Amino acid sequence: MSILDSKVPKGPLKDKWTNYKDKINLVNPANKRSIDIIVVGTGLAGGSAAATLAELGYNVKAFCYQDSPRRAHSIAAQGGINAAKNYQGDGDSTYRLFYDTIKGGDYRSREANVYRLAEVSGNIIDQCVAQGVPFARDYGGLLDNRSFGGVLVSRTFYAKGQTGQQLLLGAYSAMNRQIARGKIEMFNRHEMLDVVKINGKARGIIARNLVTGEIERHSAHAVVIATGGYGNVYFLSTNAMGSNATAAWKVHKKGAFFANPCYTQIHPTCIPRSGDYQSKLTLMSESLRNDGRIWVPKKMEDVMAIREGKKKPTDLSEEERDYYLERRYPAFGNLVPRDVASRAAKERCDAGYGVNATGEAVYLDFKSAIERYGNEQAKLHGITNASKEKITELGEEIIRAKYGNLFQMYEKIVDENPYKTPMMIYPATHYTMGGIWVDYNLMTTVEGLYCIGEANFSDHGANRLGASALMQGLADGYFILPYTIGDYLSHEIRTGKIPTNTPEFDEAEKAVTDQINAFINNKGTHSVDYFHKKLGKVMWDKCGMSRNATDLKEAIQEIKAIREEFYKEVKVPGKANEMNPELEKAGRVADFLELGELFAKDALMREESCGGHFREESVELDGEQEGEAKRNDAEFAFVAAWEYKGEPSDAVLHKEQLEFNDIELKQRSYK
Amino acid sequence: MKLTLKIWRQNGSQDKGKMVDYQVSDISESMSFLEMMDVLNEQIINEGGEPVAFDHDCREGICGMCSMHINGEPHGPDKGITTCQLHMRSFKDGDTITIEPFRAKAFPVIKDLMVDRSSFERIQQAGGYISVNTSGNTQDANSIPIDKHAADMAMDSATCIGCGACVASCKNASAMLFVGAKVSQYALLPQGQVEAVDRVKNMVAQMDLEGFGNCTNTGACEVECPKGISLENIARLNREYFKANVKG
Numbered sequence A: 001m002s003i004l005d006s007k008v009p010k011g012p013l014k015d016k017w018t019n020y021k022d023k024i025n026l027v028n029p030a031n032k033r034s035i036d037i038i039v040v041g042t043g044l045a046g047g048s049a050a051a052t053l054a055e056l057g058y059n060v061k062a063f064c065y066q067d068s069p070r071r072a073h074s075i076a077a078q079g080g081i082n083a084a085k086n087y088q089g090d091g092d093s094t095y096r097l098f099y100d101t102i103k104g105g106d107y108r109s110r111e112a113n114v115y116r117l118a119e120v121s122g123n124i125i126d127q128c129v130a131q132g133v134p135f136a137r138d139y140g141g142l143l144d145n146r147s148f149g150g151v152l153v154s155r156t157f158y159a160k161g162q163t164g165q166q167l168l169l170g171a172y173s174a175m176n177r178q179i180a181r182g183k184i185e186m187f188n189r190h191e192m193l194d195v196v197k198i199n200g201k202a203r204g205i206i207a208r209n210l211v212t213g214e215i216e217r218h219s220a221h222a223v224v225i226a227t228g229g230y231g232n233v234y235f236l237s238t239n240a241m242g243s244n245a246t247a248a249w250k251v252h253k254k255g256a257f258f259a260n261p262c263y264t265q266i267h268p269t270c271i272p273r274s275g276d277y278q279s280k281l282t283l284m285s286e287s288l289r290n291d292g293r294i295w296v297p298k299k300m301e302d303v304m305a306i307r308e309g310k311k312k313p314t315d316l317s318e319e320e321r322d323y324y325l326e327r328r329y330p331a332f333g334n335l336v337p338r339d340v341a342s343r344a345a346k347e348r349c350d351a352g353y354g355v356n357a358t359g360e361a362v363y364l365d366f367k368s369a370i371e372r373y374g375n376e377q378a379k380l381h382g383i384t385n386a387s388k389e390k391i392t393e394l395g396e397e398i399i400r401a402k403y404g405n406l407f408q409m410y411e412k413i414v415d416e417n418p419y420k421t422p423m424m425i426y427p428a429t430h431y432t433m434g435g436i437w438v439d440y441n442l443m444t445t446v447e448g449l450y451c452i453g454e455a456n457f458s459d460h461g462a463n464r465l466g467a468s469a470l471m472q473g474l475a476d477g478y479f480i481l482p483y484t485i486g487d488y489l490s491h492e493i494r495t496g497k498i499p500t501n502t503p504e505f506d507e508a509e510k511a512v513t514d515q516i517n518a519f520i521n522n523k524g525t526h527s528v529d530y531f532h533k534k535l536g537k538v539m540w541d542k543c544g545m546s547r548n549a550t551d552l553k554e555a556i557q558e559i560k561a562i563r564e565e566f567y568k569e570v571k572v573p574g575k576a577n578e579m580n581p582e583l584e585k586a587g588r589v590a591d592f593l594e595l596g597e598l599f600a601k602d603a604l605m606r607e608e609s610c611g612g613h614f615r616e617e618s619v620e621l622d623g624e625q626e627g628e629a630k631r632n633d634a635e636f637a638f639v640a641a642w643e644y645k646g647e648p649s650d651a652v653l654h655k656e657q658l659e660f661n662d663i664e665l666k667q668r669s670y671k
Numbered sequence B: 001m002k003l004t005l006k007i008w009r010q011n012g013s014q015d016k017g018k019m020v021d022y023q024v025s026d027i028s029e030s031m032s033f034l035e036m037m038d039v040l041n042e043q044i045i046n047e048g049g050e051p052v053a054f055d056h057d058c059r060e061g062i063c064g065m066c067s068m069h070i071n072g073e074p075h076g077p078d079k080g081i082t083t084c085q086l087h088m089r090s091f092k093d094g095d096t097i098t099i100e101p102f103r104a105k106a107f108p109v110i111k112d113l114m115v116d117r118s119s120f121e122r123i124q125q126a127g128g129y130i131s132v133n134t135s136g137n138t139q140d141a142n143s144i145p146i147d148k149h150a151a152d153m154a155m156d157s158a159t160c161i162g163c164g165a166c167v168a169s170c171k172n173a174s175a176m177l178f179v180g181a182k183v184s185q186y187a188l189l190p191q192g193q194v195e196a197v198d199r200v201k202n203m204v205a206q207m208d209l210e211g212f213g214n215c216t217n218t219g220a221c222e223v224e225c226p227k228g229i230s231l232e233n234i235a236r237l238n239r240e241y242f243k244a245n246v247k248g
């Protein structure tokens, strides 16, 4: 019997959220003033939550490890944010966004949550425009849209290639307003190192002031975790260097179940790695697949000639190119979902068609788009008999306006001009669909402890569609949590201030200081990065784009061994009571070394292929879908929520069975 | 390549600090500048020393965290990029590279190459927002059409990443470009009009309070700004400030 209760309200799907809001308990404004909430993380999810909760009247304490909320990793999101506005009149609706998200997630998410997300999506755009977010507009002055992978409508709103930046600055400005009013107390350069539970309820956190090294106690009536994803378990990913799982992992150890850790998104379009010194990978936004066509040469001799520098990609004629996504998936072509596009690139490269020295790169080509736009512009400007050069020039202008900053980024890193020669791309770890298990209220299995944004497991199932993470983060923070947390806090109005001089705080603080001292006093031989890279290699090789039982079993053993070596041999210079980036990294890597093992364990348990999780043992053997991932709904249509029991290997599995009442379970087909 | 690095080392805000020389070898051209720093730090750790502390996070030019003064220029010799986007192909074998923190009275050093930019935070808190309720009960996003050119210009101003290079490049350590960018973004949008007067007055007052210098139009900020924020933003800030004071 599962002990998980998703608390999904009764009633028809489309009325659930409205009915729920009508019935929940509210806290009156005077009482809100005596209630404290801690928000850890100030990305899109945490930033929007902190601002809204403060606006409602609660006292908010917000934490981030950077020197400003404006620098959270959400800032790096490029492509856009989805919303079912149907401004383009192309048949979009709440239901369609809901359907696309469930299907894109390969039927592994909770219907009610996803529907609610689709329902509030339009509000986000209204809210952001009112805040002064400068979304792209058309010449009529109305908002412009673009398409993202896995869907057939144009519902993605964007601000050049810097959508995440603009949305985050919007949330940041809302926070600033509340900071100025004294309703948010902001703790920059602070890292949460543990949660404090009193009588089963989350009542505070232990944080380290990263400038002074001081260990601090903070109490509250509820704690919200909004600390982002754990993609850096791979060492190399598109995440920021500091992105980490520590807060999530620490709450897991205190009783919050961790769901579907093996669901990771490997993004198809990233700049390939160039050497061992590589510290991170850079994403080239999915929006580029609107206009870029992906290919490798058809003939092996051309591949070789290109690798040896004897031929250039531009030398190959159309007939000599294999636009493999268009070939395999005629309906969606270059806009298939990410997991499908990534595996297809891996398939071609494994077959030997990779176009760079490492054999791990495919082309993303803008030539057709430049021509198409150029011709369109020539017509618009009334230029007859435009020369080829003129057309290219006009076309490049359009591409520059759309993706200029991405092209510039690419050129800076690779030192090639992508207007003239196709980009080289390869898949890289990008996003984690797995995370802390939450119910419909976004509450974890610990009372009073909430989890929002990428840090939770909720809405994307086994694969997230492009432009949906920003949507989810802001939906959680602006429009969902502020209601659901109120229902819980309505029972806290008589609690009074939570003291921090209690045994529970003493104990949590002691555990944190003990670990810090152990690191500092360890007489090890290797840097933290040495271990992080070792872990990353195991994760990529054995828990990466395709997985099998043998590799996963090995991975579990290897990660365990790295962890043991880490505690014996890690070397952390400097002192505890000062700014010490190596010490910060040590704590984060320690947690990744546990999470990595649970990840492999989860992947081993899930003997089916679904979304980003591809098990080599589970593929279609014949028919039109031959070679494609094969789901097993009879046995695996559940959320795997793991309970911590000491070591990752002892974790206990709890299943939340997924029910699909409004959508028929089908094999995903993008053919 | 082999390089000599002259790096500012300062153990905390109270320490006096000094330049220290380091040698690194086997630096590849395709490395980013910060990857070169990683190599240096790994070397220092293996030799039993304390690595150089520096701020960084996204390593793709958008978070605004990285902040190094390289060979006398904020974010180094290349134009239109941040420190993390600088690649070693901009240097050659045998070069000596000087690396210092951003220097300004309003940006005290925390450690080595890390500085405290919370003065920027306080300027934003003084007025860098539109006072709209975050409840979602706002009007439909398309109810006010916005001229595409105005929207694009607002976007250009809004791309400021708050890195502080403009301040570090300025002989007066003025923050006018940074403040101008935010004021401009809102000045160009209809949503920003209601609070325009208070916003510009409050942000400028806070800027002065933080100890940033006056703008004498040298234009150094525009040259060093990694996001191409133009001097036009300062001109607009001046106009908005003037207008606000006329209105009272």
Ligand SMILES: Cc1cc2nc3c(=O)[nH]c(=O)nc-3n(C[C@H](O)[C@H](O)[C@H](O)COP(=O)(O)OP(=O)(O)OC[C@H]3O[C@@H](n4cnc5c(N)ncnc54)[C@H](O)[C@@H]3O)c2cc1C
Residues within 6 Å of the ligand: A040, A041, A042, A043, A044, A045, A046, A047, A063, A064, A065, A066, A069, A072, A073, A074, A075, A076, A077, A078, A079, A080, A081, A163, A164, A190, A191, A192, A193, A226, A227, A228, A229, A238, A239, A240, A243, A244, A246, A247, A283, A285, A430, A431, A452, A453, A454, A455, A466, A467, A468, A469, A470, A471, A473
């Ligand atoms: C390069 C890139 C491009 C992307 N593009 C898109 C896109 O176009 N569209 C889209 O929908 N999604 C995109 N995504 C995904 C999306 O950006 C993220 O999923 C989303 O922004 C996560 O937001 P968040 O608020 O959950 O977490 P984050 O923005 O990661 O914020 C985490 C916060 O937690 C804080 N924090 C972390 N640990 C601690 C700790 N221990 N103590 C205190 N504070 C802590 C951090 O300081 C930060 O404030 C992209 C992701 C990447 C990497």
Ligand code: SF4
Residues within 6 Å of the ligand: B159, B160, B161, B162, B163, B164, B165, B166, B167, B177, B178, B181, B224, B225, B226, B227, B228, B229
């Ligand atoms: S104006 Fe330019 S240099 Fe100044 S903070 Fe903004 S991005 Fe940095």
Ligand code: FES
Residues within 6 Å of the ligand: B055, B056, B057, B058, B059, B060, B061, B062, B063, B064, B065, B066, B082, B083, B084, B085
């Ligand atoms: S590290 Fe983010 S801008 Fe340089």
